[in-house]
Amino acid sequence: MSWNDFYRRRDVMDAVLKQARRDPQAPLPFAEINGAKQAFDSEEELLLALHYRWMQALSGHLRAAVAGPEDAADVPGGWERDHVEAVSKAWRAAVREHPTLHAVLDANVERYPALRRAHEGELRMLALTAGLADPGEPRDEVTRIGGTLVALLRSKGACQGRSSNPLGQWLRRLAPTG
Numbered sequence: 627m628s629w630n631d632f633y634r635r636r637d638v639m640d641a642v643l644k645q646a647r648r649d650p651q652a653p654l655p656f657a658e659i660n661g662a663k664q665a666f667d668s669e670e671e672l673l674l675a676l677h678y679r680w681m682q683a684l685s686g687h688l689r690a691a692v693a694g695p696e697d698a699a700d701v702p703g704g705w706e707r708d709h710v711e712a713v714s715k716a717w718r719a720a721v722r723e724h725p726t727l728h729a730v731l732d733a734n735v736e737r738y739p740a741l742r743r744a745h746e747g748e749l750r751m752l753a754l755t756a757g758l759a760d761p762g763e764p765r766d767e768v769t770r771i772g773g774t775l776v777a778l779l780r781s782k783g784a785c786q787g788r789s790s791n792p793l794g795q796w797l798r799r800l801a802p803t804g
Contacts, residue, residue, distance in 0.1 A: 631665070638665045639676055643726050650729030670738040677731055677744045683724050684748070687716035688755055710775075713756040717779055749773050 627635075638659055645655040656662050656669045666672040691712040721728045735745045746765075749772025753759040756775060759768040 634661060635665045635675060638662045639672070639679065642672065642676070643730065646730050647726045650726050651733045654730070654734065670740060673731070673734050673738060673741050674744060676727060677741060677748075680720075680724065680727050680731055681744075681748060683727075684717065684720040685751075687720045687723075688713065688751075691716040692755055709755065709757040713752055713775070714779055717752065717776070746772075749776060752776065 638661055641659045642655060642662070645658065646652070654669055654672065656666075656672060662672065666675065692709060731741075731745070735741055746769045750759075750765065750768045751772070752775055753768050753772035754761060758775060759771045
């Protein structure tokens with residue numbers, strides 16, 4: 627890919643997200659964006675490029691909060707002692723910084739198998755980085771754990787200022803006692 631191709635693809639992604647701000651749940655304006663069909667072979671390819679952009683943002687926040695997904699067994703960088711809390715803060719920061727990008731991906735994740743696989747990789751990364759799963763566990767189980775984590779993060783006010791042990795709070799939410 628040449629630099630011209632890179633910039634053309636970047637500009638198309640920016641234009642798609644700009645139009646999607648009006649309604650991120652609506653179908654992508656792929657056909658309406660000048661040069662989209664030339665820059666991307668398909669809407670699926672565009673969504674995969676958008677997912678890559680999302681992963682760059684999310685990974686940056688994770689790296690700042692936890693020193694990086696590959697360092698999940700070490701003490702998180704800075705003041706954060708709880709990996710789950712660090713991952714939660716990083717995920718929320720990435721969503722706040724890129725709300726349209728996140729919403730577009732959410733709206734389209736089930737449309738294409740390649741995007742679904744990329745999203746499942748994201749869920750596994752979150753579960754592993756948070757220390758909620760181990761790399762040796764079955765992929766489906768780690769994906770499920772990551773999905774549960776994200777579902778809880780999306781729920782209104784989940785774990786914000788409720789306890790010094792957010793994992794315990796989440797587990798209580800999953801298995802209410804009465």
